[in-house]
Amino acid sequence: MLSVQLVAACSLFYIALLFMVAYFADKKQEQGQSIISNPHIYSLSIAVYATAWTFYGSVGKAATTGFDFLLIYLGPSLTVFSWWFLLRKIVRISKENNITSIADFISSRYGKSQWLGAIITIIAILGIMPYIALQLKAVSTTFSIITGHPDIHLLFQGGSFLPSPQPGFLSALLLSIFGIVFGARHLVSSERHEGLVAAIAVESIVKLIAFMSVGVFVTYFVFDGFSDIFSRLQARDPALHDHLTTFGEAGEVSYSNWFTILYLSMGAIIMLPRQFHILVIENSSEAHIKDAMWRFPAYMFLINIFVVPIALGGILLTGSNSGADYFVLTLPLSSGHPWLALLAFLGGFSAAAGMVMVESVAISTMFLNHLVMPIIVKLKPRSWFSVLLINLKRFGIFLVVFLGYLYYGIVGETYMLVNMGLISFAAAAQFGPALIGGLYWRRGNKAGAITGIVLGFVIWFYTLMVPSFVKSGWWQSDILEKGPLGLDLLRPTELFGLTGLDIWTNAMFWSMLFNIGSYLACSIILPQDDTEKEQVIKFVDVFKEVQEEVPWETKRLTKPVTVMQFVNLMTKFIGESQSHSAIAEYLGDGEIDEKGGVSEFELPRLKRFIEKTLAGSLGGAAAGAIVESYLSDIGSKMESVYDIFSTVRSELSESREALSVRLRASEIMNRTLDLSIIMYDLLELIRKEFKFDLAVIRLIDAEGKLATRSYSGTPIPSIIKREITPDINTYIGDAFLSNRPGFLNDTRHHTKSESKELIEREGIRSFAHIPIAREGEPPVGVLSVFSSSIIGLYTQPFIDLLASLAGQLAQAVKIDSEMKAKERERQQKELALLENARVAKEMEIAKQIQLSLLPSSPPALTGTSFASRCIPATHVGGDYYDFFQRGDEIVDIIIADVSGHSVGAALIMVETRSVLRAQIPSTNSTGAILAMLNELLYEDLTSAELFITMFFIKYDARSRLLTYSSAGHNHPLLYRPGALSCIELDAEGLIIGVKRGVAFEERSLQLQQGDILLMYTDGITEAQNSAGELFGERRLCQILASAQYESPELLIDRILDEVAAFTETLPLQDDVSIVIMKVI
C-alpha cells in the first residue's frame, strides 16, 4: 500500500508535467513551429486507442475468456491495410471541407443535413457513455487499490464540509477539466490542438513503458519467461489452460463472437469519435498516415505482448481469475514492489485521461455544432455569440464526462471493463455503413443514412443498453427472460427468436442488418437533392486528379451581397480577427468592384467560402444554415440559373446546345455574304434557341450613333427605333464603350437609373448587351437580347457563347464593310475615267477651236511664199501665230508663246488674238503695237500669273523691207542663200505682262530674193533627245541651208521630221509653232 498523499502528489506532478508539455506545444504552434507535426507523434497519438480498457481490461479478459481480448487490437491492425486508400481519402476530404468531427463528416456527405448531424451526435454521446464510465471506473478503482482506501473522496474526510462524493466523481471532475484546458480554449475545431496531441503522445509513451515494465517484471522476475508460465498453468489446471489458449465452448467464445469482436474493433479504430478526431482532424500531413500504418500496429503489438503472461501469472499467483482486471496493479503490490505499482497506476491513469480528454473534445465539438448551433442559427446573430459558443463547448465537455459518470453510477460494478467498452464500439459501428458507403457509393443518400443510423441505433440501444440496465439491477424488469409485454420474440438478447448467439453477435447482426438494409433501400428508392449531389462529388471524387469541378456556376444569388456584409456575419460567430484574415486570404488579389462587391459569377463561390470558413468552427450543417438564414433575412437566396445549356455536357466541357448553336451560327456566316441576311438569321437563331423575346443588332453609323440594323422577335418600338449615342450611363453604352458584355439577370436590381423607365415600361425582366467586336479591336456595334419572362438567364459560359457569336458577327461586319469600300473605290475609278474621257473630248473640241483661230491659210503676197504650222503638245496650247494683211503688199506676221500650255494659256492666247485684231489697224509701228498690247494685257496676265513672248514683223513686199520688234521671243532665223550661217533677228524689248510702260525697239532689215525667214516657238529649239541634248538653233539653220530651195511647206515638214528624229520616241514637251516666209 502507498499513502494517499504520495499517490496524489505523484499524480498531480504527472498532471503538471502533461500541462507543461501541452503548454509548450501550444506556444510552439503560435510561433508557427509544430513539434507534433511528424509521423512519430501522430502514431503515438493514435495510440489513444489503448485506454484503461487495454491497460487493465485486456488482462481481465485474457484471464477469463482467453485470447479473444487480442481481437480488439488485431482488428485495427487489419484495418491499417486499408488506411492508404480509406483513411487518406477521409483525411483529404476533411481538410478540403474543414470537417470538424465524424458527425460533421457524415452529415456533410449527405447534403450537410442538420438532422443527420444531430442524430449522430446524440448516438455518439449516448454510445460513448459506457466507454467514459469504463475509464472513470478504472481510475477510481485503481486509486482505491493502490492506496487501500475505498475512494479519493476519503481525502476530504475529517472536518471537510464537502458532501461526500460518489466514487469516481473527482476523477470525472478532474478529467473534464483536463478536456477543457486542452481542447476547448479556442472555438475553431477544424484547427489542430497541438497541446492536446502532445500530451496524448506523452501519455502513450508513459502507458507503454508502465505496462511493459509490469509485463517484464511478471514474466521474467516473478516467473521464468513465457513457456514457464504456460507450462505451470498446464500443470496446475490443464482445463483452464486449454480453455484460455483456444476457443471456449460454443456460446461463450465461439467463432461468431470472435468475428463480431473483430469487426467491431475494425470499425472502432476509425469510427469512434475520438479516433476520428485524432486520425483525421488532428492529422497534419497525409504522409504521416503511411508511417503510422506500421508504427501504430507495432505499438499495439508491444503493449499486448505481456498481457497473457500477466493474466496467467495472476491466476497462478492469486489462484483464481477474480479481480483479474487489476492484475497489472495488484501483482506488483502483492509481490512487494509498490513503486512499480505506482508506475502502473500512472500508466493506467494516462490511458484513461487521454481517452477522456480526446473523447470529450471530439464529442463537445459535435455537441456544439450539431445540437447547439441549429438552435443558435435560428436567433439573430449577436456580437457576444463567439463568447457564448466557446462556453457552450466547455459545458459540452462536462456534459459528456458526467453522462459517463452517470452510467458508471448505474451499471457500475456489474460489467467487466471490456464489456462496457464493447457497448460503445457497437454504437460507433452504426456509423459504418453511412461513412464507408458515403465514400464510395454515389447513390447513397441522406434518407438512407438517417434511416440506417436511426434503426441501427434503436436496435443497439434495445439489445445492448437495455440489458446492461437490467443486469445492473437499476431497472427491475423481466424483459430479458420474457420479452417486452411477454412477447418472447422480442427478447433483447435473443431478438426475433435468434437464439444461440452471444449478446454482441445478436446485437450486431440485427443492428447491421437493419442499418445496412435501410441505408441501401432508401438510397436506391429515394432521390438525392441538389446539395447532396454537390457533396457527393466532393467526397467520392476527392482523388480525381482534375476534380470534375462544375465548369461554371449553376447557381446565382438573387440579390448581390457585399464582401463586408459577409465579413460582419462571420465576425459574429468566429470573432473579428479570424474573419478578417480569412477574407483577406480569400480575396488575395481578386477584384472587388467599387461597391465592395465581387462579380455576380463570383458570389456563389464567395458564399461557399464563407460557409467553409464557418464550418471550420461550427460544422458544415450549421454553417450552411447560418449563411442561408442570413441571406433570406436580407432578401436574397440561391437559385438555380435558368440553365440554358441543360446538364448534358460534352467532352469539351461545353454543352451540346452551345456547340450546336456555334455550328449553326457559322453556317449562317458562310452561307451568304449579305450582311443583312446574316444578321437576321443569327438573331432568329439566338432568339429561338434561347427563348428571348427580342434580339437586336445595332451597328455604329457614320455619326457615331448606335442604330438598329436588324432585329428578331416582338418589336418594341422604343427599343428598336431608338438611335443611341453611346453613353456610360446606359447599359448598352457602357457595354459598347468598355467593350465588355453588360447584362442584368434581374431588372429589379438595376443600377443605372437612365434605363429604369424603359425597363419598367416595356416589362423587361432580364437583358444582355454584347459588344460586337473582333479580338483586340474596338466594337462596331452591340448585340442586345431581351427577355420579358425569364430571370437569371445569364451565366458566364452563356455570356461567353453570346460574345463568341458577336465576335463571328463582327467578322462578317468587317468583311461586309471591306467589300463595300472596294466597291466604292471601283466606282470612283470608273467615274474618274468617264470624267477624263469627257474632259478629253472637251479638250479635243477646245483644240479644234484653238487651231481654227490660227490662220487657215497663209496670206498671198506677191514675191513671197508662206507656210505655217502649229502642233500643240497637249490638247490646247499657248502658241499663237497670225498674219494681218494690209492691202496687197504689206503683211504683219505675229508669233507668240503664252507661258505654259494649259487651258489658261490657251485662253490668254485667244484674248491676245482678240486684242491684236482690234489694235492692229490703229498703228503701223511694230513697237507701238507691242507696247499697247503690254498695257492692255498686263493686268490679265499678272492675275493669271502668265506672260507672253511675242515677235512682231511687218513686211513690205514692194520694198522688201522687214520691220520688227520683239517682246522677249526666240530670235527668228534669217537664212540668206550662200551664207554659212543664219542671221538672228533681235530687238530690245521685255516680255509682255511683266511690267507696265515698256518700250519696244523697232528695227528694220532689207530682205533679198531667196531669203528664208524662220519664226518659231521654243518647242523646236528646246526639244530634247534621250541624252538630254537640246535641238538648238544651229541644227535648225543647217536644215534651212540644206533645204533652201524647197518650198516653205516642205521646209516645215523637213524641220518637224528632223525634230521628231532627234527626239526619237520622246513626245513633244512643248507646243511647237513654225512660220516660214520665203522671198521669191
Place this chain on the structure above:
Amino acid sequence: MKNELKRTLLKRFHLTEIWVIFFILGIIMMNYPFVHIFYKPRQIFGIPAFFLYLYLGWLISICVIYLFVKATDLNEGKNKDKGEHR
C-alpha cells in the same frame, strides 16, 4: 535483370490494389476456417500454438506493412507526383 525486377516490384507496390489485397488476405487469415488450423490445444516450444500464430502473424504483418511503406517511399522519391491518386 535484378534492377528491372526491383523496379517492377516497386511499381506494383505503389498500387492501392496491393493494400486492398493485403487487407482481404488479413481478414481471411483471421477468420474461420483459417483460425481453425491453430484451434488445437498443443504447444510449440512450450508455448500454445494459437498464441504463437496470433503474435507471430501480427509481427509479420507489421513487417510487411513496414517494407511496403518504405517501398512506396522509394518509389515516390523516384517519380514524384506521378500516379499519386491511382
